[in-house]
Amino acid sequence: MLRYILFDLDDTLYPTSAGLMDEISQRMNEFMITRLDVPAHDVARQRKDYWERYGTTLRGLYIERHIDPQAFLNFVHDVAITKYLGADARLDQMLAQIAQTKSVFTNAPGDYARRVLDALGVAHHFEKIFDINFIEYQSKPNAFAYDKVLSALPVRANECVMIDDTPRNLAPAQKLGMKTILLNRENHRTLPSGVDAIAQTIYDVAQVVQDLD
Ligand SMILES: [Mg+2]
Known part of the structure; x- marks a missing residue:
């Protein structure tokens, strides 16, 4: 039985097309460029390298x-977030349909x-926000982050669902025994590894959770 849902925030609770990211x-x-004197032409390459080796730009720059x-x-x-995002009544309704406790x-x-x-x-709708400070800068998909969040939840891993738009952020959750739902930002046709179910849009999540339960 599923009792708890962890939602990713960016590009999950609002679409990539919003432009905020x-x-x-x-x-x-x-x-x-301005604080670390990285040549502008080399920024994209360095960030890709950090993303692959450390998970995020932050983690790469930190290490x-x-x-x-x-x-x-x-x-x-x-x-200025409100330049990109406004109230989403449909999201509000979808979240209201989910009986499980929800956190970010x-x-x-x-x-x-x-x-x-x-x-x-x-x-x-959200009980807690587990943020970058809570996980001690050890960003998803670092296993430490998932252990730390799970240990703070009042449920066991197999009672928990995690939802994210990045497949590799779901794999460590599945490994711990959580169910995982991929927000299908990149139009995957088959389930990537680490993914139990796909939601085509955020508005489909209530139904997908119900089907998994
Ligand atoms: Mg995301």
Whole structure:
């Protein structure tokens, strides 16, 4: 029986097409260029390398360049969210249909996550926000993050579902015994490894959870 649902935040609770992550990504580039003197032409290559080896740009910069993670997080999330996101009544309705307790599990900071939830008008559905500080900067898909979040939940792994738009962020959750739902941002036709079910849009999640239960 499923009792608890962990939702990713960015590109999951709102669509990629909103454009919010584009600005955040731009700000990551800007941080590397202006604060770390990375040549503009080499930023994309370095970030791809960090993504592959460490999971996120933050984690790569933290390990390789010894940056202050808080300074980086403050800089990149200093965005006018309401420029990109507004209240989503359909999302609000879908979340209201899910009886299980819901929390957010994100590689972003909690204050930013709260601003996103407020802009979408859905903050009241979520019991907790497990953010980058809670997981001690060890971003998804680092196994440490999942162990730490799971140990804070009042349920066992097999009573928990995790939803994310990135397949590799789901694999560690499945390994711990959680059920996993992929938000199908990249139009996968078959289930990628680590994925138990696919939701075509966020609005389908209530039904997909019900089918998994
Ligand atoms: Mg995401």
